[in-house]
Amino acid sequence: MTRKEEAYDYIRSEIVHNHFHPNEVVSENQITDKLNMSRTPVREALKQLEADGLIEMRGRENVVAPLTVDAVQEVYELRSLLETFALKKTINLIP
Template sequence: MPAPRPNNTDAYSMILEAIDIGTYRPGDRLVESELAERFGVSRTPVREALQRLETQSLLSRDGRSLIVASLDHNQMSELYVVRRELEGLAASLAAQHATAEEVRILREMVEADNALVNDPPALARANRRFHTQIHLASHNRYLVQQLDLVHRTMALMATTSLAADGRTRIAQEEHDRIVRAIEAKNEGEAGQALRDHISVAFMTRLKQDAETRRDEA
């Protein structure tokens, strides 16, 4: 019996993941036929997936073509403001509601990720898993949904702030502070630690963008 073909949800997930890991970067053109061949699906689910991604502003129009969207300075700033507050809320709720097993997983993630400080791309992937675990530990489905949308939009940034010199080790120290607060069930400290973490990441991103503009001048 042949294996079932991927449906439109699978096509959406595969294209989204390709954007997230940088296979397709801001400004890259997405061609329906090429995507169908790449992912082994028919053109119909690809077409529906592209429409969904466009509705979510992850793709934009360039004439008749769809391209991976990019964020301008104002959009990036707005995204970080929202992310900072939502992530802080998630950490506060995690300090209240996380199970002992969830807290243990967070601690194990921090300790395991310390081995990745010299590999920014790998640490960036681990970083997403860490934040997702905090979201889930908040035990608030509506907050998780909103943070999922925020993190999908973060994929539109061409580089990770962890690529900045020294940022990986500092980020890991910040993660440790967040988990220590959650372990202590200190809601206020957990929320503040995560908001501070996002603020530092934002400042790092701003410095990266300033350096890029200087190099292009």
């Protein structure tokens, strides 16, 4: 695993587990200190997270992207589709 991947996984995990809250500033310096790495892999990871929609650049700050109503609705729709599909595939297997 590269240092960028390590930084990406750490920051993404912190966001997903709600340790970094929506609209919270994510400090490059704090992450580099926490992970004991240089700023370059952290900066690259933040750019990837921005491309993934988890981080927003506001001026010179990296901020955790807030959840939108559309994003939450999309998750519920996808879940509904997947659960319906799984049920249709397995309903005949239930004794």
